Amino acid sequence: MAANGSPVVIGVGASAGGVEALLELAGVLDADLPAAVLVVLHQPADAPTVLPGLMDKRCALPVRHARDGDDLVAGTVLLAPPDHHLLIVRGRLEVTRGPRENGHRPAIDPLFRSIAVEAGPAGIGCVLSGLLDDGAAGLLALVRHGGTAMVQDPDESLYASMPQAALEQVPGAIVRSVAELGAAFSDLATRPVIGGRRPDPRLVREVAASRAGANVDDEDRPDGPAAGLVCPDCSGPLFDLSEGNMLRYRCRVGHAWSEQSLSSVQDDGIERALFTALQALEDKADLQHRIARTATERGSTRTADRAREAAHHALASAGLVRDLLAEREAGDSA
Known part of the structure; x- marks a missing residue:
């Protein structure tokens, strides 16, 4: 548990091949896990999903879709509903139809960034099977704020692209098979949370940009120069938020794109x-x-x-x- 009394937060992101990984993960989570588990799975906006029910049958913890305004409660597993981002905002969950990121809503990076801002060293991010690179930028932000990065072993992932992209940005991430993640989560969640620092103001603004009703004034445009590129979602100009070898872009209304x-x-x-x-x-x-x-x-x-x-x-x-x-x-x- 964090020093402020809030539970440890574990964010899990998955895409292609992620249903299989999440069902296996549900079966290995400990019944006394002292953490709140938040899950984002890329999924079609209009597709009904029975994943929470399937996970709940296999899991020792209660599993359901997150609801806007939910408290963070240890020992629960909450999934982002279709067509909604899942964020932590001022200690509560926000389920929001903010701008798509990497073409997805829900997307993984917004969840990880909000965990970095709200939980800092009490945050854990885990990237499972998937295509392209959603989750890599958010995982890096989480580590920079004292959190812990975990990645499904690419060799066992049905689609290794997302785990590999995460490891390129966070080479020191803990790599485990899904079967080993339950024990690893319990071990990390029971360790003392040490330190913490003031969230990077730029990261705070990025979390705000992922929320519905993001500002579009000139003063609130993304922190970066114009990239000379056009946003595929809205045809607006993209701004360059790249850091080091990580290329990232965001438009004025909040759509964000990674390199891949x-x-x-x-x-x-x-x-x-x-x-x-x-x-x-x-x-x-x-x-x-x-x-x-x-x-x-x-x-x-x-x-x-x-x-x-x-x-x-x-x-x-x-x-x-x-x-x-x-x-x-x-x-x-x-």
Whole structure:
């Protein structure tokens, strides 16, 4: 327990492959765990979830979705509801539809940052299986505020990307299999909490930006220079919040992006644009062929020749686009 009487807080983040990891984790948590466990799993906004019930059947602790205004209570497991971030704000839980982060709501980084601000050295963050790198930046912030970082062993993760990204930012994180996490949590939660420091004001502002109704005034824009990039969620300008080898960006209204997540969504946008261009070029060729046939029937040779030439150029350009798409597919499978 922290010096102020608040319980130790354990934040757990998971994505692809995370359901399996969370079900296994539920079965190894000790019944007398002296900590509040908060869980974020990437999930579709409109998908009903039975995960809390499934975890509750396997867990010695009560498991349910978090509710806005819940107290932090040791010996409970609370999950972020679909389409809501889960934060700690002034000692209570806040379930909020704030701006998406890394394309997700709920996202892992906002939870970890709020634990860093509210719990400091009494905070523990754990990254489980998942794609890309959500959780890495928040885990680093938590460690910088005296908290403890844990990572599922990438070798046993169904998807190792998130654990590996976390280890790149926090090389000293404790690495355990899911089967070993229950004992590790109990051990860490019973250790004396020593020290603590005033939260970084920039981190406090980032937590505020993850809440619904974040300010968008010039004075409240993100702490960083304009990045010259556009936010994929709102098309607003992104500001550079990068530190060292960790690239991060946030727009004025609060959408935030890590390096891998921004790159992934840009790749998706490029692919959509290429398919749109391919469709437009093939439509143009089809139309020009029709114009050529009609012109030929009217005896308008010059118009027919121009249309056939336009169709030829459109198909040639379409071929180039197809080649680009094939190169991208080959690169993805390499």
